[in-house]
Amino acid sequence: MIPIEFFLVLSAALFCVGIVGVITKTNGIVILMCIELMLNAANINFIAFASYLHDALGQIFVLMTISVAAAEVGVGIAILLHAYKSKKTTDVDDLTVLRW
């Protein structure tokens, strides 16, 4: 059996890639993708723990997370599209109407 550390390191790495992406990228769509990466990091954790604890609830949690993530992306793309219509860009650095 693969030791659980392998999964945890993988998920931690994925999480870090996601968080760095959210901080550094400026394209709204790419930021959404990075958030998905972070959610998937959590999913890997859930599945690894569920398998090692012999507990089905962790896997149920993953199913729930996947559906929530799908809903979030659905609404997210719609919102970005709406912003694109009014601003002609999906670059979040150009969103400068509201500040301070």
Add this chain to the structure above:
Amino acid sequence: MSVIQEGIDALMPIMPQFILIIAALIVPAIGLKSGKASSIFTMAAAALAIAVTAYMMYDGYTDSFMDIFEFNDFTGLMTVLFLIVLILVSLISYSGSETRKHHGEYFALLIVATVGMIFVAGASNLIALFIGIELASISSYALVAFKKNDPASAEASVKYLIIGGLSTALSLYGISLLYGLTGSVAISDVAQYLAEGSFTWTYIVAVITVIAGFGFKIAMVPFHFWAPDVYEGAPTPVTTFLAIGSKKMGFIVFFKIFLMMFILAQVLGGIPEMQWLFAFLAAATMTLGNLIAISQTSIKRMLAYSSIAQAGYILIVLAVGSSYALEGGLFHMITHVFMKGGAFIVVAALCARGLSENISDYRGLAKRAPLVAFAMMLFLFSLAGIPPLAGFDSKFVLFSSAVTPDGTWIWLVAVAVINSAISLYYYARVVKAMYVDKGASTEKMRVPMPFAIAIAICAIATVAIGIYPGPIIELCESAVKAFLLM
């Protein structure tokens, strides 16, 4: 017959949500015909749900729905609170100038977001908690974008979406580690483990990501940057909903996970490190919120920063970590709904009459709309904590809970009181603009009827709770008792 009876019995703990979900499915159809009808229908459904909840609370009903949702006095009180928010917001949504089209979808999203919040209030399991939060959040992302031809609204919703998604991902990662540490998704098990836990790396990462993730939801410093932008850009009814609804949901999550943990840990000697962390976060949140609010020229932004400061006051509950503090926290959450809600409703009403959001536009308002100006003054003074208004009573209970025999948190009380004084400065500036300064126009102004009703409800509640807080404090007491048994 008995099958139906069994079905109703099984669904009884989630009956208020059940009613609301059915209403949310019907309301888009009504919205096609008439926006006014869908607003009235939403309020009727909420009123029915309040009646059912009140009856269940009066009956002393407690039961759990499949071990994921528990109905008790705490859940009941929070359900009624969220439903009052829903009624206030749907009252002002129809006749406002900002949400003109797509009434059916708008009210459906509003109802669904409220259902999510109610689920959070009663969740006894991390899965239900997570789904409830997401139900409320994802609906609010869409609600923020509802002012369709305004670029500021689109920008606010993009910011809210990205920050909200980030906070979801952070908190989910933390929850996954908590699940791994405890091997259970029941909140009581997790709180028990956290209370006993030693500071291992996994423990620290889990706690930090959970605090950061949910800290975004309550706009705690340093996770507050989104709040003023979103509050300013969103349609004012939605801003009201976010400020008085969503924020309460975030606090309930904090209470459920961290307050439980502190109260359980007190038997074992407490976790002073974590309590100090929350004390610093509370102090930073209220100070920063109040200081930045001083320099604002837009009233919506000023109220947004004051909302951040109010979150700081409620965070005192987590620093102190006693049941009396929780009582004060719940009391402040209830009064906050009426005073902050009232202030935002006044802003929305004046918006509907073509006044801009700049504080300079409020000059001479007392001459133009005396009653509205007077109500606004009541709300602002209540937020600052001037007796005999509701804000004073709840702040009094909240701050006095931090005066413990060992005197650890006296400094926090001092910071909070100084902050209340600072906040009075910028609230008084608006009152001065309304009452002392001369406006460009002296033409009389009448706010639309639904707004007048909503403002009257909030004003009466602010004064009545302020003068006669007894019943509400009793409700909070029984809610805290139920909460500790959860």
